[in-house]
Amino acid sequence: MARPALQSLSTPQERMVxxxxxxxxxxxxxxxxxxxxxxxxxxxxTPVPLTxxxxxVLLVGLLLGSRxxxxxLILYLAExxxxxxxxxxxxxxxxAQILGVTGGYLLVYPFVAGLAGFIFERGTKSFARAAIAGLxxxxxxxxxGVTWLYAATHSLAKAAYLGLYWFFAAEVLKVMVAAAxxxxxxxxxxxxx
Numbered sequence: 001m002a003r004p005a006l007q008s009l010s011t012p013q014e015r016m017v018x019x020x021x022x023x024x025x026x027x028x029x030x031x032x033x034x035x036x037x038x039x040x041x042x043x044x045x046t047p048v049p050l051t052x053x054x055x056x057v058l059l060v061g062l063l064l065g066s067r068x069x070x071x072x073l074i075l076y077l078a079e080x081x082x083x084x085x086x087x088x089x090x091x092x093x094x095x096a097q098i099l100g101v102t103g104g105y106l107l108v109y110p111f112v113a114g115l116a117g118f119i120f121e122r123g124t125k126s127f128a129r130a131a132i133a134g135l136x137x138x139x140x141x142x143x144x145g146v147t148w149l150y151a152a153t154h155s156l157a158k159a160a161y162l163g164l165y166w167f168f169a170a171e172v173l174k175v176m177v178a179a180a181x182x183x184x185x186x187x188x189x190x191x192x193x
Contacts, residue, residue: 029060029072034086042090047101049090050077055174058134061113062182065121069113104148111139130179
């Protein structure tokens with residue numbers, strides 16, 4: 001049985017419990033992305049590290065949907081801006097990391113999760129839909145990151161070299177794994193309903 005909408009719950013206690021559950025999901029998702037950010041590999045030829053953080057953002061969007069995924073990543077950015085150690089440890093942390101070379105990627109995270117969730121939540125929860133959602137969300141991610149790098153370097157070629165080319169294989173793998181998990185999770189929750 002599907003979970004009822006918050007407005008359709010009959011008692012104030014039921015509404016409060018459901019609201020608390022939704023808040024816990026969003027907070028938990030922001031912390032999941034923070035844990036994923038801790039897994040980072042510096043690359044000697046670019047200031048942009050290879051990180052599992054993007055995988056976390058995609059998975060949050062696919063599993064939580066557009067609104068909660070967007071909210072979780074807004075919360076994640078707020079946590080980082082307040083100085084909590086949620087960003088990749090290879091950067092300066094805090095607002096300096098948001099305004100630094102990887103800031104373009106960070107700032108589009110809510111939109112990446114929102115787009116992935118928006119596409120996946122409409123229609124059959126298939127692997128193909130999840131993979132397409134992930135790939136389109138990755139386009140938004142790299143458009144934001146490379147644009148930010150372009151503003152810093154004033155060279156599109158250099159921005160693409162620093163923030164795009166080295167990451168293709170890893171990002172395709174992240175999209176495929178996130179799509180597989182989201183599809184499996186969706187099927188599992190559908191059989192339990």
